[in-house]
Amino acid sequence: MNTNNRNGEVRIGFYICHCGHNIAGMVDCPAVAQYIAKIPGVVVSRDYKYMCSDPGQELIQQDIREHQLNRVVVASCSPLLHEHTFRNAVAAGGLNPFFFQMVNIREHDSWVHTDREEATAKAKSLAHAAISRVRFHRALETTRVPIHPDVLVVGGGIAGIHAALTLGNAGKKVFLVERDPSIGGHMAQFDKTFPTLDCAACILTPKMSAVRAHENITLWSYSEIVKVSGYVGNYTVTVKRKPRYVNEELCVGCLECIQSCIYKEGKFPDEFNVGLSKRKPIYIPFPQAVPPVVVIDPERCLQVRTGKCKKTCLEACADRNAIDFTQKEELVEIKVGNIIVATGFKLFDAKRIPQYGYGLYPNVVTAIELERLVNSSGPTAGEIVLRDGRPPKSVGMLLCVGSRDMKTNRWCSRTCCMHSMKLAQLVREHTDADVTVFYMDIRAPGKGYEEFYDKSLKEGIQFVRGRVAEVTDWAMAPEEEGKLVIRVEDTLAGFVRRIPVDMIVLATGMEPQADAQDVRRLFNMSCGTEGWFLEKHPKLAPVSTFTDGVFIAGCCQGPKDIPDSVAQAGAAAAEAMALIDKGHIEQEPNTAYIVEADCSGCKSCIPLCPYTAISFDDAKQKALLNEALCKGCGTCVAACPSGSIRQNLFEDEEIFSEIEGVLAYV
């Protein structure tokens, strides 16, 4: 590979990309090329329609050969998008790929400015800076980091389950960590799923069992991640396994302990039934729970809380000896190469919109509550009833509760239209109630979704277009007495209506998990302003994050329905597998290095390294930098008081020349 400057002479090739109209529409590309051509050392300066296209790349390679270029600068889009493309092109031309510098004149220039003259001037100075800087570039080699083949999947909802199974089926070892006592997530609470109306349990339960039975999957429920360190291919993760006071290996799921608990009746709100039923301190989250073992709620169990209980559960368990009050919280450390975060969402708290009366009027329920009511294993055994036990004669469904709302959440939760129509159909199926859906827009863009909307219309479900103003219990007419009154501007009819109903169902939207910020920090991810985990690229890298080896799937990335969550989970698993099967990743050679002869051994740099890559060599009395541990932040470089630490790709003189270059105003 030609890495030498012929006779030390720098020969730069400069290319400015039109990106069709994207850049050329705002930047005078030929003028920039002419300007750069005059800078000493620039041998070739061209503008071209699409530099990233094959002919564009070929142009660079040809010039390297014909003009003996030893530096290449391309002004086009963001380096985060195409730096690799052009480095590869430079390498294919026979140069070390790091004799290349990219100038961002699209995202940072043509797309954000409106004055052609100004945008062109900016492009010139940015290009000038790159030309100044690239002179200092040196040949660098990428290092290879091996990838640990195991994967951690965080979150045991449908996304996490699917990702774990996909990886497990491919022969990869997976740790699936779930915070709750059972996997299954929100999907396990659903009765049926749209648009096919197949039963959620029927399609989910087999997958949950498969997880438990899978030889490649280690399932840790009732566990949380507390620490993550390392980097792509080499993560060390500490998992906190909370005591469930029941030995998972020994419990056979007979549930006799629950029956024999000194609490004769359930007393505490059952999480799975969203508080619509009561459970005991010892309980199983739901009949199909995986793992199918009981759990003891430490905040409710008399024995755990006070140590004073007859422990009837122990007696019931007898020689199975599964109940173990001595269990302690345990920290387990595992090593994995990739992490898939599928931590899901939380539902909007309907109390935040007091005018809808949730928490005030008993017959205002949320969609998930209705989901449990309609479910045959739910608290009413599938009967949709009002709080007083009567079946409702009329049901109103309010959409966009906590979605598409400037006062609460601005985003569309994407599933509520379909979810509500599904519930509307189920209500029609289970009762003879009239159902009215209050909507702003019906969004049914998935496969078979519009047809589902049609079906809802045909089944006599009424649709009123308008955001509901309020739900009240005061009557203005005899037919309103004893009912909940929905006040809404019917925007199709063009007037304000009062519609009395027996039951109101609020389609609460999705929100990021309450601890999303903590989780994000744990895995070094970014969040959008709304709090959803940020994908690396909205279109081209939808399950990757800015941290290599950390992928996201399901609703933690943004609201989505089951098919989309599953698709993302599969994609995340595939991304992880791509890394695992390659066996290594190439690391950007932007590491810091110490020039030993220059180092005075002042130790200023040592505590600054977040990766403890710098240590003190007692024999040499100088700092020692382990480049394998260095991630290239450059903090030590900036701090070295004698300028003895340098950074590949970000050398002081490169940056100083860049400063000079960007200030070369024209």
Next chain:
Amino acid sequence: MPDKPKISFYWCSSCGGCEETVVDFAEDILGVLEAVDIVFWPVAMDFKKKHVEAMPDKSIVATLLNGAIRTSEQEEMARLLRRKSQYLIAYGACAQLGGIPSLANQFSRGQLLRYVYEEAPTVVNEAKTRPRTSFQNNGHTVTLPEFRNVVRALNQVVDVDFYIPGCPPTPKITKAAIGALLEGKLPPKGSVLAPDVALCDQCPRKASKPADLGFTQFKRPHQVMLDPNLCLLAQGIVCMGPATRGGCEALCPAGNMPCTGCFGPTSRVRDQGAKILSSLCANIASKDEKEIRDILAGIPDPVGVFYRYGLAGSLLRRKVSLPVEPDQETP
């Protein structure tokens, strides 16, 4: 035997300490005198400017000029000696980087003159008399050089070949430099004739420096009984050692005082003050903005601490908002 190489010494805006270094050669001065011919040294010998003017250009092998350039006279002498010398060597911190005199670059000429001739507590000058560049008396004209607005390092006035750092330079590095000069073993033009590794390398306290300084406060030497053996930074004292070129053999730390940075930065650093700031601040043990501010309050005069010997030679050179005032005239 051909003529001995001609050497000259000159001082500009400086305290005289650099001259003392030559005196501190003690008996070694004899060796130097044997090897060279000193043709101009106003401090010690009676030569006049006209003697220098009479010398052919480049006839002096080397001039060691100390002191910053503040007046028109200094500027003129610097140019004269530049013309007459093959090598012009900036000798000492003031010539190299502006030195202590260049701390005056924080003030305008007017501010300085007003303070010195009117406001200083020891001054009695009711007539508010100020020096003038020219004064007539009894038919005679007495002149003074002009006092410039800006204090400059030597290389901001004339081309400089080499730098010998220090306030003052030690006899050892001076002798080494003269030796190299006589033997023709000079490094590339522009070099600083001192080691290019920071002072910690030579510091007797080096071993006592902890790996994690984690500053929780900064103190000034008079505020604390200094442990004579422990790294001064570990005692919360701002020591410029990590950002300062070695070569003095850590005279100040050895004398239980922190390094104040007189040898200037290493060749890899453009701005000594910025670098020590970067290193010290990064190592503050706080994440709270207010606490950080409180800790930094222990350094009340950052310019004076970080740029004690090099404000003129720093990236900013001078308080940027200061005016350039016209030549001072009789009030």
Next chain:
Amino acid sequence: MKYSYFPGCSLKGLGRAYEESLLPVMRHLGVELVELDDWNCCGATAYMSVDEAKAAVLAARNLAIAEKAGPHDLMTPCAACYLVLNKTKHNITDFPEINAAVQRALGNAKLTYSGNVPVRHPLDALVNDVGLDVIKEKVVRPLKGLKVAPYYGCQIVRPYATFDDAWNPTTMDRLLATVGAEVVPFPLKTKCCGGSLTGTVPEAGLRLTYILLKEAVRRGADVIATACPLCQFNLDAYHSEISRRWGPARIPTVYFTQLMGLAFGLPPEQLGLKRNFVPMKPLQAEPSTV
């Protein structure tokens, strides 16, 4: 504890029962109210819609006087005054044109306003400054068994929800519960009282009033507590007309300060209670044993 005090016109006229109860209650709690010297109209009523800048000047003069009076928060009990003074504060900060007009006008009167005087409602001050604990200690006659519908009206929490939720304020609920009343859930607590319509479109305005009264009765309330003179008047004054149109919905409406005064054992006749059209039934004589 000391506040500057801006009563506004209502508290000197129609709503004087509010002031008559507020002052002794505050005194009883050791809160000093210093009435602004030479205060003027807050700028409410139709002024705002005729000339916003001039209305702002009117209000700002009061703010400027308060600023001059000392470093105390400005308390104003009337909901309309509270809204207008707050709105003016906002407008002065947000709209340079209004600020310029205001400063010009104030300048002519040798006054200045820097925007620093917080405008406080007594509900806010009582709960957040004085504190429910202190208030509880002063209760000698808990309003035991008295069912109260807390009614806030529109202006205290909208558009500026400064100290409470815009849709579901609870400050008065908590305050009344502290003095021993039984607070009836009243979801209509921020609904319109009909106030600005009763004079112009009585059919619409009175209907709104009727709904409030009827619902308070239906929910078993003995009395409606309010914090706004206009609300109080609307809910109190039109019973015969309402009754004629829609049927009876008779329930007294009093100021929350009057209820507090009763709980503090202050003599009812000194609390302006006799001014009601629909009188409140006397509390059962049940001197506290505390």
Next chain:
Amino acid sequence: MSDPKWQPRIVAFFCNWCTYTAADLAGVSRLKYASNARVIRLMCSGRVDPQFILDALAQGADGVLIGGCHLGDCHYGEGNYKTLRRFQMLKRLLSDMGIEDQRVRLEWISASEGERVKTVINDMVEQVRALGPLNLPQRRQDWDREMAEQHAEPEAAHA
């Protein structure tokens, strides 16, 4: 200083992970903002050597903007805290050296805050515009006019 065509020159140092990405997002979102800032990409705001800031000013920048991840969100853990600490001292130093507060700014802008890139740059450009040019190269020339002969600026004082 009265050149009507004068435009503030801002040198911006953006960290790769948050602020640079946010600037990319601003582009993708086609937000429009002032063209005066020139971005230099670094991996972390912790790489911003105070020398870079002084150098940018010395070379003619009218303002310097540093953009990093929000505190607690640094891709490298705590690089931005180091930036914060340095910045606190640097601001004092700059003020002692007569450089107005608004000329050098540190902003935490996360990858999702494209809008903030726009507002911060626009805001800063306006503030710097109000201050007028800093133009240290010009000021140095003005200072040096008092010398008998103009001396070419040495290439690098300590080369």
